[in-house]
Amino acid sequence: MKLKKYIKIYSLFLSTSIASELEYKTNVIIDFITAILSLVGSVFLLTIFFQNTDNIGGWDFEQALIIQGIYTILNGITNTWFNPNLTEIVKHIREGTLDFVLLKPLDSQFFISLNKIAPAGFLEIILGFALLFYCIGINQININFSFLLLCLITLCCSIVILYSLWFLISTTTIWFVKTWNATEVLRSFLYIGRFPLNSFSFSLRIFFSIFVPIAFITTIPSEVFLGIALIWEISLEIIVAIVFFLVSRRFWLFALKYYTSASS
């Protein structure tokens, strides 16, 4: 019953926000071009890296393209869902409109995380999948059911980790009020997700697997894709995803206790 209600509300969110985004049609088209160019740019950067070497961190060019594909999908998801919604938290808190969200007979995290949608990110998701399909061809990957299932699981875990990271950082706004540049810091950290984890030095690798688990987000799904992922890596990713999600949920409920509304 409850689930039904939420699905119904979500479909309403979808139609209203797509309608309002399509008010600015040229904007959407420009965003599409941006998505294509940024993929071209990252592949260009990869070709520079591979000009005089045939592998970075043990990944050859065809394999590194898989990471780009996964990164592009996740970036598309970030741009479609996380970015438009979670930057809104800052506005809610500064202007005190979070009150209206909290008063609704709805879960506040659900409302805040899924209220809006930016259709421009869809193209990135499609581009990412297209690149992955191309990679299946050039890396001669044979597809079977368990392969698809594992890909799906790890990809979902990556999305959950990514969401939790965004949400955790956005939540700190309740104390600091103006932290939308904190999400910029996260964005620049996420940038390293375009490259295999092994191409970084040991200290950075540790940092990006323990403190900010960006390593899990793109590298492990890509390894699954290539069929070289180890079982403990996959289970670790699942555990990290669950932990992060629960922590972000608890943190939000905890932070709400400190919310004092504007001008009070």
Added chain:
Amino acid sequence: MFNLNKNKLITLLKVQYSNMLEYRVEIALWAISGIIPFFMLNIWTNNNLNESINLSNVMLSRYFLSAFFVRQFSVVWVVFTFEEDALLGKISPYLIQPLNPFFRYFAQHLAEQITRFPFAIIIALIFFLINPESIWIPNLSLFLLACFSTFFSFLIQFLIQSIIACFCFWTEKASSIERLLFIPTLFLSGLLAPVISFPEYVKSWIYLTPFPYLIDFPANILSGNNTNIISGFFMQIFWISVLFPIFKRTWSLGTKKYTAMGS
């Protein structure tokens, strides 16, 4: 249109500087979000990719540190502020004032750079702690030249973004154009890879575009890498003198087009 005297400029700067100091944490976070060049450096040296372009590890780390600095002092965000002001109708009172509103934004940027300065220095010190072998002191003339070229790079980006910002008069939302232009800036300016490492088919035309002069050229001067100083400055000044009249033109067309909010 551009009646500005010393007093006005100093007042503007003072006001904006105290404004920026209010948001120190915010600016510190901005400074941290600019550390991508260091990640790139890590990839380059960790995989020995620099051997093929004849740059030693030390020179490459100096290059990327300089790129970080140049980026810190040439970041422009005028289009985002302008878009918000235009959407909320804040532009109207600015237009009545006998001062082009872009001077206000310009002063904001300069004030923000001054506020950024200590944070950038701290990040550089941490970098030197981790990589003590890359410490260097550029000689004074090169340092001054690097400062000038960084300022010119800032001017070029400021002019480009101001032109885009003027499109707000027509489309209301111009920041998507800026996001589009940011992609070539990111990949071609030398922030992620020095321009000399680019393949030949790109190098043959890239030096005619403004991009390499935004990061690569000032960073090369500062880090002491080889670069053609005279032609670099020539191209920077050339682009400024091309962009400035375009900005003036779009501004005057745009203000005629402007209908204040609610009309």
